[in-house]
Amino acid sequence: xxxxxxxxxxxxxxxxxxxxxxxxxxxxxxxxxxxxxxxxxxxxxxxxxxxxxxxxxxxxxxxxxxxxxxxxxxxxxxxxxxxxxxxxxxxxxxxxxxxxxxxxxxxxxxxxxxxxxxxxxxxxxxxxxxxxxxxxxxxxxxxxxxxxxxxxxxxxxxxxxxxxxxxxxxxxxxxxxxxxxxxxxxxxxxxxxxxxxxxxxxxxxxxxxxxxxxxxxxxxxxxxxxxxxxxxxxxxxxxxxxxxxxxxxxxxxxxxxxxxxxxxxxxxxxxxxxxxxxxxxxxxxxxxxxxxxxxxxxxxxxxxxxxxxxxxxxxxxxxxxxxxxxxxxxxxxxxxxxxxxxxxxxxxxxxxxxxxxxxxxxxxxxxxxxxxxxxxxxxxxxxxxxxxxxxxxxxxxxxxxxxxxxxxxxxxxxxxxxxxxxxxxxxxxxxxxxxxxxxxxx
RNA sequence: GUGGCUGUAGCUCAGUUGGCAGAGCACCGGGUUGUGGUCCCGGUUGUCGUGGGUUCAAUUCCCAUCAGUCACCCCA
Numbered sequence: 001x002x003x004x005x006x007x008x009x010x011x012x013x014x015x016x017x018x019x020x021x022x023x024x025x026x027x028x029x030x031x032x033x034x035x036x037x038x039x040x041x042x043x044x045x046x047x048x049x050x051x052x053x054x055x056x057x058x059x060x061x062x063x064x065x066x067x068x069x070x071x072x073x074x075x076x077x078x079x080x081x082x083x084x085x086x087x088x089x090x091x092x093x094x095x096x097x098x099x100x101x102x103x104x105x106x107x108x109x110x111x112x113x114x115x116x117x118x119x120x121x122x123x124x125x126x127x128x129x130x131x132x133x134x135x136x137x138x139x140x141x142x143x144x145x146x147x148x149x150x151x152x153x154x155x156x157x158x159x160x161x162x163x164x165x166x167x168x169x170x171x172x173x174x175x176x177x178x179x180x181x182x183x184x185x186x187x188x189x190x191x192x193x194x195x196x197x198x199x200x201x202x203x204x205x206x207x208x209x210x211x212x213x214x215x216x217x218x219x220x221x222x223x224x225x226x227x228x229x230x231x232x233x234x235x236x237x238x239x240x241x242x243x244x245x246x247x248x249x250x251x252x253x254x255x256x257x258x259x260x261x262x263x264x265x266x267x268x269x270x271x272x273x274x275x276x277x278x279x280x281x282x283x284x285x286x287x288x289x290x291x292x293x294x295x296x297x298x299x300x301x302x303x304x305x306x307x308x309x310x311x312x313x314x315x316x317x318x319x320x321x322x323x324x325x326x327x328x329x330x331x332x333x334x335x336x337x338x339x340x341x342x343x344x345x346x347x348x349x350x351x352x353x354x355x356x357x358x359x360x361x362x363x364x365x366x367x368x369x370x371x372x373x374x375x376x377x378x379x380x381x382x383x384x385x386x387x388x389x390x391x392x393x394x395x396x397x398x399x400x401x402x403x404x405x406x407x408x409x410x411x412x413x414x415x416x417x418x419x420x421x422x423x424x425x426x427x428x429x430x431x432x433x434x435x436x437x438x439x440x441x442x
Numbered sequence: 443g444u445g446g447c448u449g450u451a452g453c454u455c456a457g458u459u460g461g462c463a464g465a466g467c468a469c470c471g472g473g474u475u476g477u478g479g480u481c482c483c484g485g486u487u488g489u490c491g492u493g494g495g496u497u498c499a500a501u502u503c504c505c506a507u508c509a510g511u512c513a514c515c516c517c518a
Binding site: 385404 | 478491
């Protein structure tokens with residue numbers, strides 16, 4: 001039997017890393033619930049035609065197939081694929097359950113998703129997303145577009161990670177502007193402009209000419225728009241100064257002003273209007289978000305989303321929504337790689353109860369039981385080795401306390417192995433320092 | 443999916459113009475008749491990513507494959 005090897009793009013963390021991940025998920029979930037989002041989990045698979053309904057994500061989708069499936073039999077319409085985000089399944093769920101839901105409906109969803117892309121650092125084929133969305137029936141008030149960044153700002157600020165900056169744009173601004181200057185292929189123009197950071201204005205101008213059929217003057221105007229960035233409503237003046245007029249453009253400006261001003265009022269410095277942000281997914285129709293960590297811009301976006309008006313609709317009813325999603329696995333992978341996240345111990349254990357001899361193990365077990373009953377994570381030493389070795393067992397794992405049951409009626413003692421301080425203690429009363437009860441993530 | 447770079451001990455890396463596989467750290471044992479961390483002494487790390495090929499002989503050369511990473515594509 002040969003040694004098992006990793007599978008490309010399917011990361012597996014160490015227990016210490018998993019504890020960090022669970023810590024992060026707890027904090028995110030807590031923030032989502034603080035804002036009143038209800039929990040939801042959807043199945044891992046969707047009918048293939050649902051998944052492929054939007055965009056050319058086809059090549060990324062993993063298809064589900066039974067090993068013994070009859071390859072000649074009917075497969076077509078009912079074949080299943082693993083979902084590649086949480087928005088499309090959510091839209092499907094809303095349509096399917098509209099009758100049982102109250103609108104506006106706010107939900108969060110933290111689940112694995114799968115994409116068949118070539119992996120590299122911070123990019124995986126199986127990864128966790130933490131997603132919030134709000135959908136309403138027929139119309140969705142614009143103020144929800146301003147609420148999204150506030151939730152995310154609180155969630156990410158509750159984590160021991162670098163500060164974040166949410167970059168916001170509005171598709172209506174781009175599309176209205178492009179229409180206003182006479183460009184016919186706004187999608188192509190968006191894709192070109194999105195590369196501004198990576199390839200610079202000269203190449204973007206060339207790309208605009210090649211792929212979007214832009215004239216020199218049109219390309220110049222697109223670049224001028226894309227270069228606008230401001231932490232407040234002043235971006236609107238800069239856009240108007242470009243002298244393009246279009247009703248959709250005005251609508252977009254109005255909506256983006258509202259997002260930026262709301263963010264500035266509640267959370268100064270969190271959001272910036274950045275008119276180069278485009279987002280790949282084509283179902284976004286209004287506000288779009290991307291999120292960078294300050295000082296770690298090279299990591300790219302760790303959280304993104306936007307408003308979609310047409311994702312969930314059947315017949316005459318439609319459910320416009322807005323959502324945003326934290327790339328938890330990406331975030332962790334990048335920060336692990338940069339050695340920017342650590343935890344104080346590799347196990348949950350707070351106290352190791354020493355065992356004097358195997359005859360005395362029952363006494364140690366009773367101590368552990370008493371501590372656990374009061375919420376102190378406790379394990380009993382694996383063997384009655386020399387105390388030095390038992391202490392080392394704890395030290396290797398970062399367990400802060402070792403408990404020595406008193407022999408022959410003597411009081412028990414507990415030792416903080418970091419300071420070496422050892423004091424008499426009773427298992428029914430002693431409590432560890434607050435910070436020591438659980439592993440500390442930093 | 444396309445192309446480039448990389449793969450030797452748990453970790454960081456040497457090395458072999460093809461001839462029995464190394465260092466530091468970590469780990470284990472002892473010095474220390476049971477309270478660790480310092481120090482001293484000793485020990486083990488290993489299908490040299492995997493599978494083929496060439497060769498008397500391959501960790502070394504060749505091919506394939508897997509994994510990691512970078513760029514493209516796309517995106518969390």
